[in-house]
Every structure is written in structure tokens, then in C-alpha cells.
Amino acid sequence: MTASDALVTFRGVQKTYDGTSLVVRDLNLDIQRGEFLSLLGPSGSGKTTTLMMLAGFESPTAGEIVLNGTPITRTPPHKRNFGMVFQNYALFPHMTVAENIAYPLRVRKLAAAEREAKVKRALEMVQMDTMGLRYPAQLSGGQQQRVALARALVFDPQLVLMDEPLGALDKQLREHMQLELKALHRRLGVTFVYVTHDQAEALTMSDRVAVFNDGRIQQIDRVDRLYETPVNRFVANFVGDNAVLDARVHAAEGGECEVVLPDGARLRGINVNRAAVGDAVQCSVRPERIELADGASANTLPGTVMDVIYFGDHLRLRCRMASQAEVMVKLALNHQGVPTPGHTVHLHAPAQHTRVYL
Incomplete structure (x- = not known):
């Protein structure tokens, strides 16, 4: 894979909040079109900051982020056309499931008929086609997670960003959702970038995993290579x-x-x-x-x-x-x-x- 295949490219990206300590150091990363890439690492390793810079919620202190050949370092989040799923789901409690999912389409001023068709398709995508009229409070944690995912996918984004989205679910449901997300990714072919500190989760779902520590990528590889051939002591001890x-x-x-x-x-x-x-x-x-x-x-x-x-x-x-x-x-x-x-x-x-x- 070459940089020209990449959907997103980070070049020399750094981030500091206090002007002295770097949270992300000299990050060079190519995210390939259609891949499921997980950013894995302990707390404070720089993985979430990297995702937030990609989303546009944080600005790099140095370096450039390029999307499809165009720099987006100074493009505001709402103009990047990325879907985003957070750990706390961030659903609107006063809106029904269908209204929550339709929200990004309203913001984009889509016509009502088109909106309805897209919401219906998104509900089917996450197997919740009978629950459009319910409110978030009437749903289980796993169902709320599906709604958040449908809302992130409904406007056909070229990239879906997820920040520990399964962290609040119990073990059995989390493992079930991991397999569902992987199957959904395969079906849609959208690029997924997923942040987690759970190495089993990263290995289960991803095409490639980037292991972060101390603001740097220690190794980025296919999951089998990451497990069988860690490049240093940190990766060997953190993965498996x-x-x-x-x-x-x-x-x-x-x-x-x-x-x-x-x-x-x-x-x-x-x-x-x-x-x-x-x-x-x-x-x-x-x-x-x-x-x-x-x-x-x-x-x-x-x-x-x-x-x-x-x-x-x-x-x-x-x-x-x-x-x-x-x-x-x-x-x-x-x-x-x-x-x-x-x-x-x-x-x-x-x-x-x-x-x-x-």
C-alpha cells in the first residue's frame, strides 16, 4: 500500500497543550480507503488526541492532515463530513430514535422524503427497523449504541470515527457488538477509525492496528503480524x-x-x-x-x-x-x-x- 492509496494522511503532526510536553510526537500515518483501523494504547498515549485532531475538535500544533489529497488541518468539524460515535452515545433524549438519526440530515437540509428513506435504510442497517418511534430512555445500552452508529452512518460519510464506543457495555454485549461492527464495516466498505485501550477488541475487529505509547506509534500492522511479531518490548507486553x-x-x-x-x-x-x-x-x-x-x-x-x-x-x-x-x-x-x-x-x-x- 502506498501513500497515494491513502484516504487520510498525517504528516509530521504534533500536539502539545502546555507548550512543553508533547501528547502526540511527529505522527506520520496513512489511513487506507475502506480499512478498519484501530488506534490502541494505554491512557495518555495520544490515541484519542489523534482521533480528535482527525475529527477537527483539536488542532495540531505542527504538521498537516490531508484528506483525499486536500489539507483539512484548518477545516472545521462540520465541514469534514465524518461520522462520529462517542462512548456516551450523545443521543437527544427528547427525540425519537428516527428523529435522532435524521438530525444530521436536517442539518444538511435534505428534503423530507429523502430524509425518511435514508433513516429507514440506516435503521435496517443496525437491525432496529421496528424501533424508530421509541425514545432513548426506552432502549437498552446496546440499542442506544446502534442508534448512535446509525446516526453516524446515515449521511454516507467517507469516514466513521469511534471513540471507545463499546466501553459502557457489559462483556457479552460488547463482544456481540464487536462482531456486528466488523460485519457492518465489511458490508458498507466505509473507512472506520476506532479508538480503544482493549487489545482483544482491537484484534477482533481491525484490519490493521496502530499501537500508541508516549505520543508515538510503536507499531502499525495487520492484527496477525502485530500479535506474532511485535517490534519492541512495549508492543509485546501490551498486545496479548x-x-x-x-x-x-x-x-x-x-x-x-x-x-x-x-x-x-x-x-x-x-x-x-x-x-x-x-x-x-x-x-x-x-x-x-x-x-x-x-x-x-x-x-x-x-x-x-x-x-x-x-x-x-x-x-x-x-x-x-x-x-x-x-x-x-x-x-x-x-x-x-x-x-x-x-x-x-x-x-x-x-x-x-x-x-x-x-
Whole structure:
């Protein structure tokens, strides 16, 4: 994908509120036409500020935002033609569902017949075609969320911006809405930009995810690559679960290295950040990649089972390693011979799935 395919381009965008500390630092980002892009990161990482600058509610301190080749940095929000969905839905309580959805069309002075047709289509889109005459107070949280979404889509925007829109819903409903949003995006082909701090949500819904920390994008990638090949320690620890072991580099060649753990044990892994001999590093392995071995072998460490936790769809072993933090191991429910607490186990971390970070 090239910048010319991009619907939106951020170039050298910075934002500061006090003139000294940067909330967003030198942001360069291409948002592709028709993609579902999530901005993921902890509180204060710059993701919401980035969305607000795109929406026009905040102005960049430096840099340029370009839409379809035209700079929009100084274009007011109402002239950007973007749909917006907030966490608190922001529905008008004195208006019916249909009137709420029609509001953006009234502002744009569409004729009544056209307005009615678009509202009907938007209600069908979010599967609420029988609820047009209800008021927001008569709806559940999930239904209110659908109305807010329909209102954001009703005027055929080229871009829909969402700021933690599912945050107020309970877990089951949130997961259901994630799948609905993804299906809706696929059906409509509109560009979605979605802010969340929930990594599972970002992985479930997005085509690509931009991981923010400290005002910068740490990595922007397809969800599978983001999970399997994090580019640094922050992304590895923020996206998904990890077994993390502190170590020091003993030998390095090509893209791999051998590390020594505090107890003298050795592991081989992928040298992600080109660490040199003697460097203090962290070894990172996904819990589902760790295997139970029959005995000592290459890339295998002994541990003591502290706990076996039932998670419904899998088991987790909580293991204590020699002079290390605890390590979690995921096992399938049908795993033969699950060890019990107190047992010593041999945990094999395959070298191709062991990533070493500075």
C-alpha cells in the first residue's frame, strides 16, 4: 500500500497543550480507503488526541492532515463530513430514535422524503427497523449504541470515527457488538477509525492496528503480524499475554541470539532489536506457544506448578521458574496428563517463538 492509496494522511503532526510536553510526537500515518483501523494504547498515549485532531475538535500544533489529497488541518468539524460515535452515545433524549438519526440530515437540509428513506435504510442497517418511534430512555445500552452508529452512518460519510464506543457495555454485549461492527464495516466498505485501550477488541475487529505509547506509534500492522511479531518490548507486553524472562545476551549471530538466565540456563531466540553480547534483555513467549516436554532438552526450562486454572475453553498453568517471575502456560482442555500443583515440569519455548527484546 502506498501513500497515494491513502484516504487520510498525517504528516509530521504534533500536539502539545502546555507548550512543553508533547501528547502526540511527529505522527506520520496513512489511513487506507475502506480499512478498519484501530488506534490502541494505554491512557495518555495520544490515541484519542489523534482521533480528535482527525475529527477537527483539536488542532495540531505542527504538521498537516490531508484528506483525499486536500489539507483539512484548518477545516472545521462540520465541514469534514465524518461520522462520529462517542462512548456516551450523545443521543437527544427528547427525540425519537428516527428523529435522532435524521438530525444530521436536517442539518444538511435534505428534503423530507429523502430524509425518511435514508433513516429507514440506516435503521435496517443496525437491525432496529421496528424501533424508530421509541425514545432513548426506552432502549437498552446496546440499542442506544446502534442508534448512535446509525446516526453516524446515515449521511454516507467517507469516514466513521469511534471513540471507545463499546466501553459502557457489559462483556457479552460488547463482544456481540464487536462482531456486528466488523460485519457492518465489511458490508458498507466505509473507512472506520476506532479508538480503544482493549487489545482483544482491537484484534477482533481491525484490519490493521496502530499501537500508541508516549505520543508515538510503536507499531502499525495487520492484527496477525502485530500479535506474532511485535517490534519492541512495549508492543509485546501490551498486545496479548506473555511469559517474560529476564536474561543477558551470551552470543549473537544473524537474526538470532543465545541468552543466559540468572540461574545459568540458556535459551535461543529471535534477536528482534539487534541486542549485542552482554546486553540485558527480556525474552518473550506467548503462553500458547510453550509446550510441556518430557525432560530436559534445548530451549527447555524447569518450573514448579503453583496453580492450575480452569478458563472454560482452556487451562492455564501458573509456574514458578528458578530465580524468575511466574510464567503462564496455556493448555488445551483435552491435554493428556495435566500436572498438579507442586509438580516439576519442563517448559519448552521453541526458538522461533522466543523473541528477545532490548
